[in-house]
Amino acid sequence: MKTCIYPGTFDPVTFGHLDVITRASRLFDKVIVGIAENLEKKTLFTPEKRVELVEENLSTLRNVSAVSFNGLLVDFAKAQGAHAIIRGLRALTDFEIEFQMALMNRHLNNDIETIFVMTKDAYSYTSSHLIKQVNQYGADVSQFVPKNVIEALKKHNH
Numbered sequence: 001m002k003t004c005i006y007p008g009t010f011d012p013v014t015f016g017h018l019d020v021i022t023r024a025s026r027l028f029d030k031v032i033v034g035i036a037e038n039l040e041k042k043t044l045f046t047p048e049k050r051v052e053l054v055e056e057n058l059s060t061l062r063n064v065s066a067v068s069f070n071g072l073l074v075d076f077a078k079a080q081g082a083h084a085i086i087r088g089l090r091a092l093t094d095f096e097i098e099f100q101m102a103l104m105n106r107h108l109n110n111d112i113e114t115i116f117v118m119t120k121d122a123y124s125y126t127s128s129h130l131i132k133q134v135n136q137y138g139a140d141v142s143q144f145v146p147k148n149v150i151e152a153l154k155k156h157n158h
Contacts, residue, residue: 001030003080004024005084005085006020012132015144016123017088021033030063032064034068044156045152077112078111087116087117089118091125095116098116
């Protein structure tokens with residue numbers, strides 16, 4: 001069974017993330033969405049809430065699950081029996097950062113491959129950070145995030 005990890009903070013999960021997850025689910029027997037408990041990033045939602053928001057959008061993808069983790073990604077991937085790490089790329093600027101991380105991960109564990117997946121054009125300029133930022137000012141983000149995320153953002157704003 002070929003397993004991959006799709007890591008990120010997913011704060012919040014976007015249609016771009018869900019696109020990458022769906023595409024990864026066609027390539028691998030098992031996809032684990034690894035929701036990072038990154039202490040360096042100030043997140044809007046708790047790790048538990050982020051797992052919940054992702055899982056609520058996975059009902060049609062039987063081979064995908066979400067779990068939070070902390071520590072090194074390659075250690076998490078190895079513990080999950082993963083053969084690969086999937087990373088979404090939106091633009092050339094993403095590639096530089098992702099390339100450095102992929103090389104470091106390869107240095108730490110040469111058995112786990114990193115695979116880059118280009119996002120669809122419609123999602124190439126969105127990010128969780130940008131979604132939170134424009135939502136804070138009352139802009140409509142419904143074309144970028146699922147309904148459960150919109151509801152969670154509304155609850156958080158009030």
